[in-house]
Amino acid sequence: MNLGNVAKELSFIDFGDICKNCEANCCRRFYAVLLPEEELLFKESSFTVSTPLGAVKAIGSRNGKPCPYLSEDNLCKIYSMRPFDCRIWPVIMYYDLKTGDKVIYLDLQCPAVIKNTLSKEVVDKVIEVLKKIDVDEEWLKKYTLAPWPNTLKEITRINSPQNS
Template identity: 35%
Template sequence: MAIDIEHYKNLAQQKHKAHQKFLTQLKKKPPKNLDRIVKNVHEEVFCEIDCTKCANCCKILGPLWTEADIERVAKHLRMKVSDFEAAYLRVDEDGDKVFQTMPCPFLGSDNLCSIYEVRPKACREFPHTDRKKIYQINNLTIKNTLYCPAAYEFVEKLQERLK
């Protein structure tokens, strides 16, 4: 069953200030065992949410491409780096290499990634809810709740766990 992205986006917008306040407090006074709690909550969320029922990140958020990512994927596709860049990437206003268009050209109609084994680091790490010292990326976490149901659920469960 597909995930209702709009539903989660609306919830994230409604709880934006509460989530922001919670994460700010977490940064000011993180519990000693926060990294372990974050890891457990992350694993719990990803047991409940199947990314292939959503793939919203692949549809609207493009990854930043590192040189290592470009070389690895180009090699996997048996392309020259320059040809790969010309076919798929552009330089954005911040000077970062990003997709020319979205959704991701490697996303199939089944929401599966055709380059999953060699996908960019940004894709492997998204939505960054398994990071140590999670409070260091509060702004990113809040932003991701608007696009990623798992990020929203992560903040909700973390908040519940730490009350």
């Protein structure tokens, strides 16, 4: 398995010990939407998620079952190869359908966000990468509309060229 180009840019992300023994079990509860460039890499394990703008592909938890890549000791078996969405969470970047801005959030579903124990340095680095990567805008709109708890806290936004 190869690593997608966007995920490669984010290979520095490691939230370290924070995820160990976490009671949230994100890989048992949520799915990760695949970037178009990741769909082929994960075609054996992906499933379709419908959005009002069309379908996206995802891996992870489904029908109450954990992600097939989660080991019995709660570790990701493909950690160094995990896709973009797994990699950046609990950071999320959505498209603001009203303004065209890209909005970066922290997801309050992650206990480390609530407890404020995430490394600010790592989060800031993630934001810097998200500001410069070229994510397909049509995909980003679908990703934004894919069903999600949406308990999000905005941390910054990247203004669309018409708003800057």
